[in-house]
Amino acid sequence: MIPERFKPMKRFFIPLIIFIGISASSFANRIMIPMDETQKNHLKAYGISFWVLKTYDQEIDWLLNYRGGSFMMPYNQRFASEMTIRGVSFEVISEGDAASILDQISAPDVNMDAVKLQKAPRIAVYSPKSKLPWDDAVTLVLTYAEIPYDVVYDSEVLETKLPEYDWLHLHHEDFTGQYGKFFLYKDYPWYREQKSAAEQTAQKFDFDNVPQMKLAVAKKIAQFVAGGGYMFAMCNATDTFDVALAADGVDIVESMYDGTPADPDANNKLNYDNTFAFRNFRTIPYPYEIEFSDIDNQPEQRGLKENNDFFSLFQFSAKWDPVPSMLTQNHQSIIKGFLGQTTAFKNQYVKPEVVVLAENKAAGEARYIHSTYGKGFFTFYGGHDPEDYQHRVGEEPTDLNLHPNSAGYRLILNNVLFPAAKKKKLKT
Known part of the structure; x- marks a missing residue:
């Protein structure tokens, strides 16, 4: 007791x-x-x-x-x-x-x-199913960060599959239908495979040639963004997308790509009202020059080398401009530069309504830009691989285990989480 x-x-x-x-x-x-x-x-x-x-x-x-x-x-x-x-x-x-x-x-x-x-976005990466001789920074970092994504390409886009997703990344793609202007590599197996696959898709959807098919893909993507989608593009997917849209109805490619010569007056017929980010540019039709237009600030024009190539993030008002603030979150404000087939955007060709998120002022170039399009958003990021200054065809992919704190790769992932945010109205 x-x-x-x-x-x-x-x-x-x-x-x-x-x-x-x-x-x-x-x-x-x-x-x-x-x-x-x-x-x-x-x-x-x-x-x-x-x-x-x-x-x-x-x-x-x-x-x-x-x-x-x-x-x-x-x-x-x-x-x-x-x-x-x-x-x-x-x-x-x-x-x-x-x-x-x-x-x-x-x-x-x-x-x-x-x-x-509030809600994880459904992610799609626009990329060919076949293995190409170069990697893609976005798929590398999504895989490393353990963020799931689906791969879509021309067939899925033309079959209107994009509305199933919230966020779309464009592979380092040539939307002008010139196979990246790698004509010098025409005898390589990967080039022949890419060309054959594109021609088969064009035939499947009753297009006369690959440039027509790629333009239709670009227009479908533009519809996706206008309807409220989020698009992120890097390297030459940025400028070729706008070049293709501006050249709707104009032949800007030489006969080895579509069977007919380019229109010699093509540059006077471009419609910049169709584009997302760029205006007043000129196309470069020469098949042996890998530039698509004069938008890109080419290495020989920039006057920069690896040891002095850096760009600066702008700081925005978090309370008044939360969208650009989200896209520029970082532990570093100065980011080391990196090259690509499209490295940077000459400032004079960026539309005034587009927000420049990062630039190299000395070189007169924007590196990272963003804006709205219809009800949606797009972000363009110049360069190929933030941790490989000059990635060459055939090189091994970057091992992100060696770069877990990469400031350049962080900018990509800001874009991945951006669609999950409850947003306030953009004031800039």
Whole structure:
């Protein structure tokens, strides 16, 4: 029999345990993923955020300009365990600390803001099914960050499959139908395979030639964006997309591509109203020159070498311009440059309504641009591989295990999460 003096302890023992449990959880119920220099793996941090959104349908706070654009979410042991497995740095903070951070961010005199990430976007990568002799930076970083995506190409686009997705990346593609202007490689197996596959697709959809088919693909993609889609393009997918749209109804390619010579007056017939980002450019019809137009700031024109090639991110108002702020979140403001078949965009050809996100002012070039098109958005990023200054045909793909904190690759992943955000109206 329990002595009477011990009975009150029995009455209060279980409530005390419950109180202690509640108190302990209240001091540790948010996870902060810092994105400043303390982060061990910036690239996989995006993958974790995408995984939380997609797998658990859990909203995430993207803290713009706070510690490099950090992420904050409710504490969950499964989240913490997965971050440990993937090597992502995180901090467990109390609800009070989280509230203090949000208060700091919301202060009107501070260039910070919190944006809600609500739903993981459905991602498609426009890329040929066959293996080409070069890799693609976006597929590399999506794979490394463990972000799932589907591959689509001409047939899927022409069959109107794009509305099944929210976000589309354009492979380093030539939408003018000139096979990247790699005519000098015409006897290589990969070139013959690419040419044969494109001709078969053109025939399947009753086009007279590949340039006509590629133009139709570009117009379908433009419809996808105008309807509210998000498009991200790199390297020569940027300028060839606009060149193809501007040349709708004009023959800008030589006979080895479509069986007829280019229109000698083609440049006077271009329609820049059709384009996304560029105006007043001239096409380059010569089949042995790998440039498609004068939009690209070519290496010999830039006056830059690897040791002095850098571009600067603009800083936007997080509260007034959250869209460009999201796209420029980084732990570095100066990014090392890298070449591509299209490296950079000459400033004089960028439309005035397009927002320049990053530039090399000395070279007179924009490197990273963004704007709206209809109800959707597009972003163009010059260059081929942010961690390989001059990637050559046939070289091994970049191993991102060696570059987990790549500032250049972070810009790609900003675009991947951007469609998940609840957006405010663009003010710029």
